[in-house]
Amino acid sequence: MNKTVIILIALFLVLVPAQAVIFNNLILFNVALPLVFIYLIISLPVTLSTNWSITIGFVTGLAVDIFSDTPGMNALACTTLAFVRKPVYHLYMSFDDDLMGMRPSIATMGSAAYFKYMLTMVFIYCFMLFAIEAFQFFNFRLMLMRTIFSTIFSFIIIYAIDSLSFKRS
Amino acid sequence: MRELFDFFIRNSKWFVYAFFVVASCMLLFQGNPYQHHVLLTSANSVTSAVYEVSNNVTSYFNLREINEDLNRRNASLEKEVINLREQLQRYAEAEFNDTLATGRDIDHFDFIVAHVINNSISRPFNYLTLDKGSADGVKPELGVIDQNGVIGIVSGVGPHSARVISLLNPNLRLSCKIKNSDHFGSLIWDGNDPTMALLEELPRHTVFTPGDTVVTSGYSAVFPSGLPVGVILDDGRNHNENFFTLKVRLFADFTALGNVQIVMNNYSEEIAAVEQTDADSDKKRGY
Structure with missing residues (x-):
């Protein structure tokens, strides 16, 4: 558990500035925005209480918001993502194997379930974020395009990052 | 609860x-x-x-684009500077025309503003080229001045250009006097320094001090009298001779000539004719 906390702090310290400095500038074709920092929320241990994950989600989202000057947008989407994390996980995994405090990964879940879990999470987050964005500027076609292409793009990059950390462990 | x-x-x-x-x-x-x-x-x-x-x-990543932008901006600004400079020059020419004619006997002198298009200072015999020629009324043997002082005398004229014997040319001897005295000598370049010339043949009894201004005498009908030429630099008089030779620092900066004025004496033909009559009568009397 202690090791997990350190890993999460390290992820926070790496992913949030990386999102601000690199990935926020990596917009493809004006629609695909890689939202990479949600890997932190995706990889929270399943046994972590929902209260804690919501708090971590809110703090992470707020940090990204501060960097990218979008007050509340990422915080709201992250809070929601952290809130639905457990139900989404149990869509693909039974309640029996709760991983004993492990973080979700290919090794602990199996690649098919893990991919489905990750893709669902990324899609939920992208949809949330661009739906919130639509409050300020509504363009349905643009919102749809952004959601779909950002989901794909984010998924690819998060998968790449995940495979890096998978090899390490 | x-x-x-x-x-x-x-x-x-x-x-x-x-x-x-x-x-x-x-x-x-x-x-x-x-x-x-x-x-x-x-x-x-x-x-x-x-x-x-x-x-x-x-910030290093797009330096190339920034550099290109700066170059483009630089080029456009340079173009603007050239435009403005041309405009300024036009105004300067107009103002030059208006303000420089200030002498007492300047009324019968006309001025043509011209631009120096070629200039040499380092050869033993130096010439200038101007961008006005016979089409603009320039004739040989007209004086050329700029805002600082005397430059030279026109020697050859084309339709749209004129060659000027610079003051920095030993072929040109300019009749000069020291301001506020009527003793005159001739100014000649000694071939060394483009800022210096010698005032020769000045009578021995001339009273002057270093720093006095040397002006044109007006005896030649080329220049009006009183145009500034230079300033006496040192008291290099040789007391053994009947004439002084003085070093004069020229007012005109020959290394940076831009606009000049060609001095046209409207009476030059009349003066030449009068002088010719005298010479003829001298000849008749057998001098």
Whole structure:
């Protein structure tokens, strides 16, 4: 558990500035925005209480918001993502194997379930974020395009990052 | 009461979630971006430090484009400078025309403004080229001056250009006098220094001090009298001879000539004719 906390702090310290400095500038074709920092929320241990994950989600989202000057947008989407994390996980995994405090990964879940879990999470987050964005500027076609292409793009990059950390462990 | 606590604990995640959603929405719908606390914007110290580090790295990435932009901007500004300079020159020429004619006996002199298009100072016999020629009324043996002093005398004229014997040419001897005295000598260049010339054949009894101004004498009908030429530099008089030779620092900066004026004496033909009559009568009397 202690090791997990350190890993999460390290992820926070790496992913949030990386999102601000690199990935926020990596917009493809004006629609695909890689939202990479949600890997932190995706990889929270399943046994972590929902209260804690919501708090971590809110703090992470707020940090990204501060960097990218979008007050509340990422915080709201992250809070929601952290809130639905457990139900989404149990869509693909039974309640029996709760991983004993492990973080979700290919090794602990199996690649098919893990991919489905990750893709669902990324899609939920992208949809949330661009739906919130639509409050300020509504363009349905643009919102749809952004959601779909950002989901794909984010998924690819998060998968790449995940495979890096998978090899390490 | 206990059941109430149990209820809260059991459903705590909903309350926590609601709390954070409300907090986020407060941030989201705060409206006026000027009222955001500085800690919640990218202007706070941590964020700006991170962005500064990243900017230190990324600012090199598009240097090529920035450089191109700067070059383009530079070119357009340079074009503008050239335009403005031309405009300025036109005004300067116009003003030059208006203001320089100030002498006492300047009335019968006309001035043509010309631009120096070629200039030499380093050869033993130096010439200038001007961009006005016979089509503009320039004739040989007209004086050329600029705002500082005498430049030279026109020697050859084409339709749209004129060659001028520079003062820095030993072929040109300019009749000069020291201001406020009527003793005259001739100014000649000794071939060494483009800022110096010698005033020769000055009578021995001339009274002067170093720093006195040397002006044109007006005896030649080429220049009006009193045009500044230079300033006496040192008291290099040789007392053994009947004539002094003085070093004169020229007013005109021959290394940077721009606009010049060609002096046209409207009476030059008349003066030449009068002088010719005298010479003829001298000849008749057998001198």
